[in-house]
Structure formats: C-alpha cells, structure tokens
Amino acid sequence: MLIEWIEPAKERRIWEVVEHCEEEHKEYYDRFNVVLNKLKKHVPLHMVDDLNMLEDIFLQKNSSLYTAYNFGFEDALKLIKELRQLT
Secondary structure, three states: OOHHHHHHHHHHHHHHHHHHHHHHHHHHHHHHHHHHHHHHOOOOOOHHHHHHHHHHHHHHHHHHHHHHHHHHHHHHHOOOOOOHHHH
C-alpha cells in the first residue's frame, strides 16, 4: 500500500528536481545554443544532423537526475533502516 503511494510521489518529485535543474542551468543551455547556431551557419549541410545530435545529448544530461534521485532515495531508505537497527 505504501509503495503504491511512494512511487507516484517519487516520480513527481524527480520531475520537480529536473525542472529546477533545467531552470538553474538555463544560462548554460542558452550559451550552448548560441554557439550551436553559429556553427550551423558555417558547417556543411550534411553535418547539421550531427550538430542537432549534440544538442539532443546536451539536453539529455538532465535525464541522469532521474537515476541520481533514485539512488539517493534508496540510500535514504537504507540509512533509515540501519539507524532503526541501532536503536
């Protein structure tokens, strides 16, 4: 029963964290995008797809937050369990 409540709550929190990190690092994306657009003007047409792939990779970096949050959550549960065993 508790797991049925925890999983959706955890999922919501993960996306809140992702959104926060995206906002916090928006300046970096904006700078990256400026450079990328300059490059697109000067590279051969057949290489534009490669530049678009770079942008996709840059944007996907936040997906690692999902993994990191899950590890942190599991670590917190383990710590709570260990602390309870000490008392």
